[in-house]
Amino acid sequence: MAKKQDYYSQLSIGRDATAEEIRQAYFEAARRLHPDKNVAPGETELFIDVQEAYEVLSNPKKRARYDAILPSEKTPLLPVEQRILFSRSNLLHLDEPQLLYALLEFSPKADASQSPAPPLNICLVIDRSTSMQGKNMDVVKSTAIQIARKLKAHDYFSLVAFSDRAESILPAERGADAKKSEARIQMIQCSGGTEIFSGLEMGYNEVLRNQRNSSSNHIILLTDGRTYGDEEKCLDLARKAAEKGISIRGLGIGSEWNDVFLDELASLTGGSSMYISRPQDIQRILLEQINQLNMSVVEETCLEFIIPEGTELHYAFRIAPNPSLLPMESPIRLGPVLKDNNLQVLMEFVVQSAGENETVTLLDGKISVTSNNLETKTVSFPLKLKRPVKNEHSKEPPAPEIVSALSKLTLYRMQEQVRLEVTAGEYDRAAEHLQRLATQLLARGERGLARTALLEAEQISQKKSFSQEGQKEIKYGTRSLLISGERKQYGDLP
Amino acid sequence: MVICPNCQHKEISGAIFCSKCGAQLVDMNVATHKINTAERRAAEGITGGLKSSPPSTLQSWLSLHIVESGQILPLADRTEFTLGRMAEGQPIVPDVDLSPYNAYANGVSRLHSAIKLVNNQVVILDLGSSNGTYLNGTRLSPYVEMPVRDGDIAYLGKLKIQLLISA
Structure with a gap:
């Protein structure tokens, strides 16, 4: 049996037809198909269908309800x-x-x-400024090696390290000599400052060079510091990347990096920023991200x-x-x-x-x-x-979905408000706002986060500023409330 | 314009949550008081007579609305209920077993709280649970009765329950 047509096609009108258009279309169809007039067999049934369609579409309430359940027009393709x-x-x-x-x-x-997921074309852009030295860099290196080992043969993987200037550690190629690559990753040394643009640009070129029609293209930026003066250039590059179908994900380690900037950079490309508070989380979060790329x-x-x-x-x-x-x-x-x-x-x-x-x-x-x-x-x-x-x-x-999303989003937005209030110098309001946020967090059983909020409220009333760490913890903590249920573990790469 | 009942902050009409204190401004209208006795899932595990008893003099005076799953459990026929989680090989059995609602994962103790009807006032008390009972965000001291109003939100550990009083 042929699939039943939706009400709009029964009346031969578009989905955005006005009430008047619907009425016209109905009268026209009814004149043609009315049992007193119709000629061909089966047209009486059509007439009933048209009436049913009109009954729903002419009533705005019913129509809204019907629209909500109506699959989108191009459904079969998508x-x-x-x-x-x-x-x-x-x-x-x-x-x-x-x-x-x-x-x-x-x-x-x-x-x-x-x-199957499309072949990946990923560039890992790693901050190797002096501050990364030690545990951070060790974990990053070992994770990079793991990623290189686990990617499939048709995937492209490149690696760029940057401080004041960028250096291509692994140029993008398929099936590179694994031993050589690993040795090169191991040799990354930490020194210098953080200039994100140089690294990002090189990463962008690596990805662009190997972009194929079928590939899924991504830059993963790992940093622990602030970049100065080249933010605008970075954002322009992100816009360019977005147009070329390259996404940027930003992973910030520790408390010194500029989350507002990284957020903006990533969101321009459909990516997002993530906060890594401890070095031991680097591996899990990075692998999770790579895994996600394989799940699209x-x-x-x-x-x-x-x-x-x-x-x-x-x-x-x-x-x-x-x-x-x-x-x-x-x-x-x-x-x-x-x-x-x-x-x-x-x-x-x-x-x-x-x-x-x-x-x-x-x-x-x-x-x-x-x-x-x-x-x-x-x-x-x-x-x-x-x-x-x-x-x-x-x-x-x-709709319960909206209320449930908003119940958590409201907390994130309260935190945004607090930031604005601190910037505007309204410290008392900010502190009070944070206390209210803490109350809501407690009601949700988020004791740790509530405590951080209370500590920050105190900090703001006394020192007139957020602590870098607490600010990020509250921001990303309230944001992660949106990840429903327990944290999803993606396990190992396939 | 909408005024937040909690902090008197003014919000634009159509807001669902207060941006100042985070309180919900819209009544979700979940308080269905029409209850189908056949659906008394909570009653399983309570005395057998409860399910089959005809509408008794003591009507359902309280319903538990499990917010996460949206189910409503009516309570009837007596004036005191203990809430908790059934565990195998354990002699103490709560009147209302919350284990079908992820009680374990939400940190509900085996005997967590009790709800009573005292002189037409509904009260809730914590039974010394590990993760505590919260009423409207405040943690209750163990064994201290707290009066409950219709629509109040209680947390048993992390399990969110709205208390709907029908008496």
Whole structure:
């Protein structure tokens, strides 16, 4: 039996048809198919179908509910399924600003999960400044050797070390002499400062040189220090990398590195930054990252959009995988979709004022999905987020997925607020805010993190500043609350 | 405009959480009071008479809403319940066995807390559990009764339970 058509195709209208268009289409179809008029056998059944379609689509509430469960139009092509949830099914008729949340979710399809991951093209860019000396560098070296050993024959692996200038330790090649490579990694010496741009640029060129149509391209940057003066150049390079389909992941070791910068750098490319507080965690986190690269069903999801006048995209955050703040300018690289983890992105919109009986468009744009599972490599489809305006809120509570994500995200955002307050010199408010955060953390059973928050609150009231370490611990600690359940262990590489 | 009931901070209409204190601003409407007796999973393991008893004089006065899984366990027929986790080869059996709800992983003790109905007031007390009982974020001192209001959130270790009072 042929698959039943969706209501929109039954009425031969687009998904974004207005109420008037739906009505017109229905009348037209009804005139043609009415039992008194129709000629061909089976048309009476069609007439019933059309009526059913109209009944749902003409009622905005029913239509919204139907839209929510409707698979996206290009479903048969895509290796992922898209789902959109809103915090409210409608906006309120209101003259003051109001908030609305939308959760975009992309989940891998069962058959896509079977297909093998594309060949990797990775460059590890390692900070070898003086401060890395000792345990940090030892663990990094041994992990790099492990990665080199475990990658598959079709993968490209290169390694760049940088301090004031960059040096290519392993040029990107396949099936390099393992013994020689390992010896070269062992010989890395620590000295000098941290100039991220030189390392990043060399890493970028290594990856670019071996980029194939089918490869999945990544730079993993490991640093423990701050770079001075070349931040802008780095960010420009990241934008360029994003356009070429190269992602950057930033791993910061210890407390001295600039997390705001690394976050921005990574999020421009769909990657994220991670905090490594102790040297013994370097190996686990690095291997986890490499493993994740092997798990992708979709290598990159990119959202291009415009926000209409009167609406503002106020906040965008990737909930899973790798929770991270997203840039709010089009295009946003949302990151990969993994085999065992849905991609979830939460967006907060502020609507300035909503007139009666109008439909407010929150966002108008398109999603491009890049995957090796696709014949054309990249497929785009439109994405339009809009909500009707009514005089009353619907009785339904917000989608539980949104509430659950927000319950944790709120804590992360409280921490962001505290940072802003400290920067603005509002120390008392910051300290109070941190105490409230501690209360919430305690309620969740996060005692260690709550303690850190309280200690920092004290530090702020007395010394008028965060401690580097506590600041990062709270930031990445609240962020990791979003990783649902227990920490996922990826185990060894295949 | 929405005003946070906890800290009086003003939020834009449509907010779900307070940005100042992190409190939830939206009622999730989970308090379903229509309860199907056949679904009394909590009652398994309690005295057999409980399941088959007809609607008695003492109606279900409290329901436990296991927040993580969304299940609602109605409690009825007596005025005192102990909550905990059944373990093999152990003589003490709690009235309400929470092991189907990941009690072990959440650090629920075998005899963790008790909930009582005293003079029409519902109270909760900790039974000396290892990981503690929290009511609305505050840890209870062991064996001290604390009054409970409808919709309060209790944590048994890390297991989050909302207490819905129907009496």
